[in-house]
Amino acid sequence: MPVPYRERFQRLTALLAEWRPLWQPLPFQYRRSPWCERFPVLEEALLALGAADCERLQHAPFSDTPLAAWLPVAELAQQVSLPPLEATPTGLPPAWSQHVGGRKWRQIEAFVAHTRAEPGQALLEWCAGKGHLARTLARHRGAPVMALEWQVSLCAEARRLAGRQGVAVEVHQQDVLAGEAARWLGRQTHVAALHACGDLHRRLLELAVSSGSAVTLAPCCYQRTAVETYRPLSRQGRQLAAAHELTLSREDLALAVQETVTAPRNVRLKRERANGWRLGFDLLQREIRGQDSYLPVPSLAYGRLPEGFADFCRWAADQKGLTLPERLDWAALERAGRQRQREVSRLELVRHLFRRPLEVWLALDRLLLLEEAGFEIELGTFCSRELTPRNLLLRASLPL
Ligand SMILES: C[S@@+](CC[C@H](N)C(=O)[O-])C[C@H]1O[C@@H](n2cnc3c(N)ncnc32)[C@H](O)[C@@H]1O
Incomplete structure (x- = not known):
């Protein structure tokens, strides 16, 4: 039985705040990490780990870990466990993957299978890059898709690729942070955003709230933000963070996206x-x-x-x-x-243990902002972690 979102958010706030002295300091900045004085036996147990165990725990911090003797490993694992969201199989032709990298294509396939646009909705890709997702959505739906992108060269490439493949993608050069970006969103718009960074997806959520647009979002790079200290987006987030004195710097936010796809051995x-x-x-x-x-x-x-x-x-x-x-x-x-x-x-294995909890907490803060604005909300995964560790997907729309 999955933990309800609000309950999960409350517990994660409390856990992140309680264990902040252990996960916040970056061990490479200290001769001895500040928490080691208080937990010398934990320090000793970690330092005694062999290379294979260390590597295993970097990728699977909740399994068979000596940290469980000191930290609430089982509860953290339970709180971050989110179900795969329901998807509609797409059977996209492999030929559509032309010009898209292998891993990116599989992410797009998974994302499209999880995008539930209603027939009357206009689809819009947010921060589209070369418009790979917009092209795929347009082909799959057999309907035009709009794409917003800031960089002129990427807009040109997105137009070129769409033109070459005869796909109806309307690319607009647009700084989504600018005031006039609001004009692209309305009650009948469904915005798709794959790996939109910090302030870019934050802006999308704020505009979704004011316009009533539906959103399918895989958030990314929470630390790419103009503000030094995180201000939760949701009212509940602000209240809980204040009550638990949970302050997060930009550097702290980077922990949430520290997990990367396992690099080859030589790298x-x-x-x-x-x-x-x-x-x-x-x-x-x-x-x-x-x-x-x-x-x-x-x-x-x-x-x-x-x-x-x-x-x-x-x-x-x-x-x-x-x-x-x-x-x-x-x-x-x-x-x-x-x-x-x-x-x-x-x-650093202590920090790895709090990586996913922080990421899920940040995603829940986004989700609850939309819930507070009356949206129906869902948060889960859209693909395996091996395909991308940024595999959380948020789906939200106002009731019809
Ligand atoms: C991480 S990429 C994601 C691209 C694409 N969605 C994907 O998954 O491949 C972020 C994109 O946002 C664009 N971008 C950055 N700042 C922007 C802004 N202020 N307005 C619009 N697009 C922006 C970048 O040029 C880049 O193409």
Whole structure:
């Protein structure tokens, strides 16, 4: 029996607030995470985990975990368990996937199967990119679809692809955050938004409330927002967050989308090496500055990572205006960084446990905003996590 939305939202608020001291700090920023003092045995248990267990728990944080001795693992697992939403099989011809990446196409197939537009509704794709979803919806329904996109080049590409395939997609170059974006939504509109980021989907929900448009939304990147501190969208969210003193920074919101599709082994190894270098440099910069505090270093595309650890440190020191000592035992420092990387990846397992709860909480906040405005609402999954970890789907429409 699924937990009702409001009850789930209340429990998740309480759980996120109660355990905030454990999931909020980013272990790589500390020599020792702030909670370790209070939970030394938990720290010890995590640090003792082997590589295979660590990797397993990064992807399946609720199963067979030593954290269950300290944290409410079973309850968190229950609160985030959402049913797959009912779908209508589409049997889309494989030829329609032309110009769309394999994984994206399968997401689109799943999304279309879950989009329940009524016959009289006009379909609109929100932040459409190249309009892959809009084209597929138009073909599947045999009716025109509108698509809004901000970038001129993407609009041109969306028009070109639709024209080439003879599909009726009307692309409008539109900044959805601008005031005039409201004109595209009305009581007879059904808006489809696949992986629309933070403020972009927030705007959609606000306009849906004011216009009465139906919405099928897979939200994404909650941290892409202009505000520093999260202000819940729903009234219940604001009340509960205030009552539990749950404040969320933009950095906290990023945790909700931290789960990614499992990368190939070579990519993971490269990422681990880069993280080890960063942590090695962190030890060094604390020495040089004589200050035991974290210093953010800009991110660097993996392809642009220097060849060796010493070169990386020279680059990072340069970025931060630091002068490196003449002589350094680079090998020892690199080993120390690697060791810290191993520890950090284990301590981060506490955060992984709260990743999905935070994501579900944010999705429920969106859902409840619509419910408070009189919409009929549904939240569940539209595809497997393997296809995309951003697999939550929110469906909402005003009663006919
Ligand atoms: C994450 S992509 C999603 C694209 C598409 N829905 C998909 O799933 O492939 C977000 C899209 O939003 C567009 N975008 C960003 N800011 C926008 C704005 N202010 N107004 C309209 N579109 C915007 C981007 O150019 C990009 O195409």
